[in-house]
Amino acid sequence: MTVGDTVAAGMTRLGGWLERLPFAVFCVLVLGIGAVRIGPSGVGPAFLVPIRTAGAAFPEPTGSFSSSLGSVLVAKLVADRPDALWWALGGLAWVVVLGALVGQTRAAGAWRRAAVLLIAASPALATSLSMLGHYDLWLLAGSALLVLGRRLWPLGIVLAVLGNPEQCLVAAVALIGVGLALRARELWLRGLIWGGVALAAWAGLQVWLSGAATGDGSRLGWLSDPAKMLLGVRLFLGVWPLAAYAFLGIFWLVLVVLIAQLARAERRAWWALAAVVLLPAGASLLTLDGTRVFVTCSLAALLGILRVWYARLGRHQAADPRLLGVLGVLLVLLPAVVILPEAGGYYLRLPWDTVLQQLGWAGL
DSSP states (O other): OOHHHHHHHHHHHHHHHHHHSOHHHHHHHHHHHHHHHHOOOBOOHHHHHHHHHHHHHTTSOOSGGGGOHHHHHHHHHTTTOOHHHHHHHHHHHHHHHHHHHHHHGGGGGGGHHHHHHHHHHOHHHHHHHTTBTOTHHHHHHHHHHHHHOSSSHHHHHHHHHHHOHHHHHHHHHHHHHHHHHTTOHHHHHHHHHHHHHHHHHHHHHHHHHTTOTTSOOOGGGGGGOHHHHHHHHHHHHHSHHHHHHHHHTTHHHHHHHHHHHHTTTOGGGHHHHHHHHHHHHHHHHHHTOHHHHHHHHHHHHHHHHHHHHHHHTGGGSOOOHHHHHHHHHHHHHSOOOOEEEETTEEEEOOHHHHHHHHTTOOOO
């Protein structure tokens, strides 16, 4: 027996074991591993202070954070409450969104367990868990509902726009690109509607934010600052292998495999990969916001590719047990990486360090 045969046999046995586990136990195990890979942490003062200021002043605008209306309204309701309450609310919302997404995997049929493994390994899970309470969750939940929902997909547009209308514009264009590349009319049509709503919301908010005392009402102000744009590219190039990995993680491999299969029938399918990567990467670089902006801007397009692959190919074939084994091994072995900006460069998000500090282990 060759080494390849031995590895294949091992993956088959592992996949078979994962397949035999009760589904609830499987989800707890897999999602637990996904959570342990990154660790939980709440958002810090760089987010909490301005969002609370915006919430206290609402309906008067205070600056760019005022345009994240979903979080602003929550901040208005829980004004002057301890940080722990904000993190707890963020954690509860995270659990609800994750539970809804796992429930949606019922539509994946025989591929349901593979879908749960991909959720556990996704940068979206890592980013949102490591920043509980951030408005990114509005965009992530809205993007998932927009692409995967049947009747409630318009609600996804509302949720996403309540999070950040500027990022919605980028995400909508990426989704339109995927829909056009894969000739998926429903996807590009939803993306077009999403983009129109986001643009209208952004324009309306600019009128409202024009009275902001700080004068930084638009997050698109960085487009008029060439120095900041060049700095974003410079910082990315300084850590590009790690930063690029953090963008998609395991999905670099998954996307290449799925699009290669779709390309057999649709030559333009490779353009879908460009739509998922280039626009969100550009937004991430130019805003200096690292992994989180890429994840929020790319999730809808990423889910669009997965949806098209399943509808055209996946539903017509059985899931190979070896796939669960391979995904399980990759989930354990590959790290979850979240890169965020700081003065003069990027840094790795270290949620477990925050947990240890809260437990009283401040270091030596």
